[in-house]
Amino acid sequence: MATTVRSLHFFIVLFTSVKLLALAEGEAQFIHNGFQGASLHLGGIAKIHTNGLLQLTNTSKQQIGRAFFPFPLKFNTSSSGDSRSLSFSTIFAFAIVPEWQTLGGHGIVFTIAPSMDFPGAVASQYLGLFNVSNNGLSSNHVFAVELDTILSPDLKDTDGNHVGVDVNSLDSRVSAPVTYFSNEEGKNKSLELISGKTMQVWIDYDDVQKLLNVTVAPLKSPKPSMPLLSTPIDLSSIFLESMYVGFSSATGAMASDHYILGWSFNRGGEAQSLEISELPSLPPRKKERKTLILITLLSLITVVIVLIMLMGAGYIIRKMKFDELREEWEGEYGPQRFSYKDLYKATKGFKDRELLGAGGFGKVYRGRLPSSNLEIAVKKVSHDSKQGMREFVAEIASMGRLRHRNLVQLLGYCRRRGELLLVYDHMPNGSLDKFLFSNEKPSLTWPQRYHILRGVASSLLYLHEEWEQVVLHRDVKASNVLLDANLNGRLGDFGLAKLYDHDTNPQTTHVVGTVGYLAPELSRTGKATSSTDVFAFGAFMLETACGRRPVELQGYPEGGVLVDWVLECWKRGAILLTSDPRLEGNYVAEEMELVLKLGLLCSSPIPAVRPSMRQVMQYLNGDAPLPEIPRNFSSMGTFGANSEESAEVIMSFPSSSGTTTVRSFSSSNSILNQGR
Ligand SMILES: *[C@@H]1O[C@H](CO)[C@@H](O)[C@H](O)[C@H]1NC(C)=O
């Protein structure tokens, strides 16, 4: 290490011999606006950055850093008068960047000393110049100006931010807290050495006046017109013939980065001002670096939090979107439970494009289950009540076990808040009423209609008698009969009517069904029976044969109630007149008559007169002869004489029957009353 320094020294001597001579002549001056390529004797941990910044110490503890002009200044101390001049002037720019914002350690000391080496010198408050035993010895011949950032009581410091003039000792001869006189404002302003800001120091010694001035100011400020310290001092007793000039710096338990940015020195007169624009810049402040890291970290954390929140929100939205009601008791219906997500995907998000129809109970969407590719129809029923849900789901589950080729298979269900979704087999041909009453579908032939009637009758028989328990459909009508690909009639929506029972106040009895299909006793008692299903089936038979709705507001020759009209024609012996004109007479007359008469029988206001579904089946199959309709047969009271005082009626109108307003309902009611 020592040899390296020495050989470097030798090299520098050769390189800067011109300057050496100049200095020897007493006119010497030098200026370093940054120390790039500068010849300096570095000691301790001092180093020069590639940008020319001289760093005396870093924030490592108990370290010393020194930098000296490598050639001695020659002073002829024994002479007197003009030939002897100890005057000098120097300017340097420095910065002290403490490790901790408010605590620096220890400082920089501008030094003129007999040697560039300080054997035995220690760090911390001795600033790399002395140790406890040689501090203050007159044999030291050291002159120094300290920039001290620590109050060291043992050295009689005045405060932790002072400038001191030291002779042979770090017990300053004079010292002052760091201030500068602002020429502009005409007053002293304080300066914080450890602010990390670059400042300039001017040290001027006039050997004639024996006056030493020390001035400090922020980098960009001009030299204050008043020095911080102006103290008489005779350096002739201190300086030896050969003196070295430079800086020492030290850290202690506390540490700062100590930097020198530029240095100008002149023995002959005032030192040349530093070229501030040429000074190297300081590395980004640790604090700034820390702040930067902190900011980066914070923004990262923020981004992460925002992401998490977005994901959370997404998750919540997704969860809300696919949120279901699922209760413990539903566990046993697991296999019939569909996830809303699956149904959502199957129906492409319940897009209107997938809408198959909208009826009294809700909207029906077409869908295709992604897992099985099975075509389904999803019925969305709004349902707000928890009341009876358990029983209802139980029923749905048991209905899911119903198997009949003339029933629309219920595949399962899903529950959401305020919504019930029922999943059925998709019936590609839609509902029968579209074929019967609208021109959008071709008219069905008589054999097709007869086939459908028998099919639906057999499914109703299955529900009433052939399954393990009696299932009442409660809403048999053409719009609830769906046609599969082979135009087989399939009864759908069985038991669904009950949903309204469950959904309503149990104190009031509601009658569920559709106007024109409601048995009179149903609106009186509110009690559905297999016989009330038969009544509705009668109306269904009539509408299928006649191609007319059970109740129409206009266009009826006789009032507007189909059964009354058929009965009227039957009484006149002209029942076939009522057959659907769209058949254009293409039907088997016996079958037509059978269906019309059976329809009348089923429409009897007296439940006992109505056949059972088993009998209906037998008549339709020709296994039993249809009993004669009594001459006094009447369809009177179809809607019940006391419908106002009887239970409240919830009715759904056939969806395509046009003006289904409350007003038209009451007017149709009055038509019925007139017909009665
Ligand atoms: C200070 O400098 C010395 C010598 O270059 C180095 O070993 C040490 O790691 C540095 N310390 C810091 C805190 O940078």
Ligand SMILES: *[C@@H]1O[C@H](CO)[C@@H](O)[C@H](O)[C@H]1NC(C)=O
């Ligand atoms: C110092 O000055 C004295 C008197 O002025 C002179 O005699 C002597 O030679 C000088 N010494 C040097 C080394 O310049």
Ligand SMILES: *[C@@H]1O[C@H](CO)[C@@H](O)[C@H](O)[C@H]1NC(C)=O
């Ligand atoms: C102080 O430094 C001197 C050399 O300058 C040395 O002889 C002495 O032992 C040192 N004292 C201590 C206490 O380190």
Ligand SMILES: *[C@@H]1O[C@H](CO)[C@@H](O)[C@H](O)[C@H]1NC(C)=O
């Ligand atoms: C030192 O400061 C005093 C007071 O401001 C001034 O009169 C004197 O000329 C200054 N001396 C030098 C060498 O700057």
Ligand SMILES: *[C@@H]1O[C@H](CO)[C@@H](O)[C@H](O)[C@H]1NC(C)=O
């Ligand atoms: C400014 O500070 C200097 C040195 O400490 C002092 O001599 C001077 O009186 C102060 N001036 C004012 C205006 O406070």
